[in-house]
Amino acid sequence: MRYELFYWPTIQGRGEFVRLALEEAGADYVDVARRKGGVEKMMRLIEARRDRHPPFAPPFLRAGKLVIAQTANILHWLGPRIGLSPRNERERLWAHQLQLTITDLVVEIHDTHHPVTSWLYYEEQRPAAKRRTRDFWRYRVPKFLGYFERVLAANGGKCLVGKRLSYVDLSLFQIIEGLRYAFPKHMKRFEKRIPGLMTLHGRVAKRPRVAAYMASERRIPFSQWGIYRYFKELDG
């Protein structure tokens, strides 16, 4: 099965959680919008009036006749097909539940630099961004990452769900990569509070396919346009 991933071609964004899973699995996939004419193709699928199951927004995945959207939903469907979900039905549901909590965290990470609205530049909402970021590091990061640290420990410390690596581990790897990019100082202080997750992060980084992907041009670099953005004054 060849998978077609549709996502914005210049940012990691939400598409990156799917890219990482496809890469770790060594799946046959095309990152459609990074090819010539790909963005137009993606937009046509979003705007198709007659499609009974149109995606609301990227990312979405096409597999044969199926078009599936919403990052966590894509991973829920894709995971068992590429060997990155537990086999047990209840554990699969649990993996999905964790992924949905990661989805919530992603919104909060984005909103640190754009709390007021996405229709203003960061520079036009700096005081709000500072305040939001303060509460994010004081309350939200400890709550979210503390939760995942606890879940990891309760599962034996090797991986978050089941007995083998799953897409949830890859997604948390990406969260940590992103937080390190956007908040290097904050993260340096915080990492000692999540030793289990940091060990997991290190293990994921060393997986041959992940490492090869990260070093390749297929991995879009972090920038000032994605979920994770670096602003010195927010990393106080």
Place this chain on the structure above:
Amino acid sequence: MRYELFYWPTIQGRGEFVRLALEEAGADYVDVARRKGGVEKMMRLIEARRDRHPPFAPPFLRAGKLVIAQTANILHWLGPRIGLSPRNERERLWAHQLQLTITDLVVEIHDTHHPVTSWLYYEEQRPAAKRRTRDFWRYRVPKFLGYFERVLAANGGKCLVGKRLSYVDLSLFQIIEGLRYAFPKHMKRFEKRIPGLMTLHGRVAKRPRVAAYMASERRIPFSQWGIYRYFKELDG
């Protein structure tokens, strides 16, 4: 099967999407936290250190030994068991995808009155709330509700997914109820742009179990503490 729903006892919030489904189905359920000692029971489940599958936050549902969290995930699991999901697997996935898009909309509705942070009162972030609300009505409501209107039309206009009422229809009913409460003037103008959804809303409201529930004390009234809050200056 008796279901136990765990959610904050004084707000509709995210729990309401699950309550509506349980009510429409005539399911046997207990709204645990609304009973004496229920909130403490809920907090114990969230804080249980040894639980391998702890919920991150309410709402969550207990059914026998299963504890399941994340609103859309609860409905995805519960739907087929109470006759509120399509039977076809692909359609079930599609229903879930739509529900996840509703989940995204819920965050944006909440953030109209608390864009900067939940640790400040509304009155302390009023200018930001005004700006956020302006963009919400200019860009986000048309995009989200326009999308659901299109999906409804493409499915024949009677319901959003499959051929019968599903939890997705109930959730959109609740979105419209909430927007009417929080933004009566805005909504009055906007409703003519979503005639299909408004007809669906009317049909849901007339369903005997929904109507009985809405008139009962089990339905917690809207207030200034939930997702939907009314502030005159935001409803310009």
